Amino acid sequence: MNTPTTNPYRIVVGFFTAPAPALRTLMMPTTLHQLCYLQQPDRPPGVLLAVFSQAWSPKSTELCLQMTATAESPLYEPAWRFCDVGGVRLHRVSLTDAITALDRFIDSGRPHQVVTVNLDFLRLAHRDAQFRQVLNSADLAVADGMPVVWLSRTAGDPLPARVTGVDLTLHAAELAARKGYSIFLLGAAPGVAERAAAALVRSHPGLRQPGVFSPPMGVWSDREQCDIVERVRAAKPDMLFVALGAPRQDLWLRERLQELNVPVCAGIGGSLDIIAGNVSRAPAWMQSVGLEWTHRLMCEPRRLARRYLLEDLPFLVTALTRRAPDAAGQPRI
Numbered sequence: 001m002n003t004p005t006t007n008p009y010r011i012v013v014g015f016f017t018a019p020a021p022a023l024r025t026l027m028m029p030t031t032l033h034q035l036c037y038l039q040q041p042d043r044p045p046g047v048l049l050a051v052f053s054q055a056w057s058p059k060s061t062e063l064c065l066q067m068t069a070t071a072e073s074p075l076y077e078p079a080w081r082f083c084d085v086g087g088v089r090l091h092r093v094s095l096t097d098a099i100t101a102l103d104r105f106i107d108s109g110r111p112h113q114v115v116t117v118n119l120d121f122l123r124l125a126h127r128d129a130q131f132r133q134v135l136n137s138a139d140l141a142v143a144d145g146m147p148v149v150w151l152s153r154t155a156g157d158p159l160p161a162r163v164t165g166v167d168l169t170l171h172a173a174e175l176a177a178r179k180g181y182s183i184f185l186l187g188a189a190p191g192v193a194e195r196a197a198a199a200l201v202r203s204h205p206g207l208r209q210p211g212v213f214s215p216p217m218g219v220w221s222d223r224e225q226c227d228i229v230e231r232v233r234a235a236k237p238d239m240l241f242v243a244l245g246a247p248r249q250d251l252w253l254r255e256r257l258q259e260l261n262v263p264v265c266a267g268i269g270g271s272l273d274i275i276a277g278n279v280s281r282a283p284a285w286m287q288s289v290g291l292e293w294t295h296r297l298m299c300e301p302r303r304l305a306r307r308y309l310l311e312d313l314p315f316l317v318t319a320l321t322r323r324a325p326d327a328a329g330q331p332r333i
Contacts, residue, residue, distance in 0.1 A: 083157045085148060086122050086319060087132060090141045094161045099171050101140050106181060106238045106263040112139035113253050114266035116165040119147040119293075120307060121246055123315040131247040134254045142168065144269075146290030147316050154320055165268035169241055169275060172264070173200045176239065177207035184211035184235050184262070186228070187243035188272040195276035211235035225256075232260055239264040243272040 082089040093101065105112040115121070115138040125132035135141060142163035143149050152159040176183050183200070185193040193212035201207050213231050216224060232240060240262040242249045249267035257265060273279045281287075282295030297304050 083152050083155065083159055085117075085143075085151045085155060085159075086126060088117060088122055088125050088141070089136050090117060090143050090148070090152070090159060092157075092159055093140070093142060093163065095163050095167055095171060098140065098142055098163050098168060099175055102172055102239065102264050103175060103179070105139065109263060111257045111261055112264055113250075113257055114138060114140045114142070114168075114264060115250055116144035116163070116168060116266065116268055117141055117148060118144040118246075118269075119312045119316055122148065122151070122319070123312055124247055126315070128247065131251065134247070134250050137254070138250075145293070146287075147293075147312075150290070151316075151319055165266075165271040166274050166281065168266065169268055169271050170200075170203075172239055172241075172266075173204045173207055177204040180208070181238040182208050182210070182236070184213075184232055184237035184240045185243070185272060186213055186215070186232065186240060187249065188214060188270075188276075190214045192272050192276050192278060193243070195278070196272040199275050199277065211237060229256055229259055232262065237262055239266070241266050241268050241271070243268050243270065245269055 081092055083092050084090075091097075091101075102114070113134075115135050117135060121131075121135065121144075125135055143152070143159050144162065144164045146162055149159050149162050173183060175181065183197075185197055187193065188196070191214070193214050197210040197212050201209060211232070213228065215228050220228070240260065242253060242265065244252065244267070246267065246269060249269070253260075253265045253267055270279070274281050279296070279299055282292040286292055286295055293308060297308050
């Protein structure tokens, strides 16, 4: 590797834990191809301020300074690192890990964005740089569907499991019932959020009645946007689940994240329709083998046929067959 002639070093600040035998980072800077791993098994969790050579190699000398943890953001387990799938960074988490992350987000009191990335997200992100940036800047990005897990396997860094928006919402409700957290459901067609809230309360004794609001369809005026934000802020929820569809829900949450000031802000697409019972969920065996999308297609052919068959399926086939690595060592899509 050639040594750069200008700006040979860059300063990187990240949140680290210090497991044996090495420090690992969650917030992997996209400009760095490799990280320097340090043999510091007895160090407490902290913030690592490091100067990395752009021309990193195992023989290069790196300067790292271990500092006391002062950041407000929760520290993650070392295994919760990124997997790059078609330019979208996903956290390598199980459903249990994801719920633990939500709990830590709430403990921090600061707003965090959660994205549930399915195959359609990857397709949209492939052609929309703004949407891709929003996904990559999320505090937690999970794989919502087996096709995303399959693509991670072709990348040589398999995700441990899928974490669907439905499962995330259901288990978040269990967490809320157990710890006294509050939930707000925003979006879906009129009446859907109310029925979903009732279903969550029935299935999770002790859950506080979730706040609900179904905003008008179409483009919102500034007044309508302010009204939506004020409704959420007035409810002061610990978790906000937004069902507006992608990319709208995720772009809107990113734009309004600080203003909403909710510790957990998650986009969950059509999950409320399933929770409310408007749309049936695929049997467990279909979910386990990655055929849940076929069940959804049979249930909603008018709405999903074009997206699934003419857009997402060709994208998946192309992605699975184009596995040549790019300059960063990641498969191209």
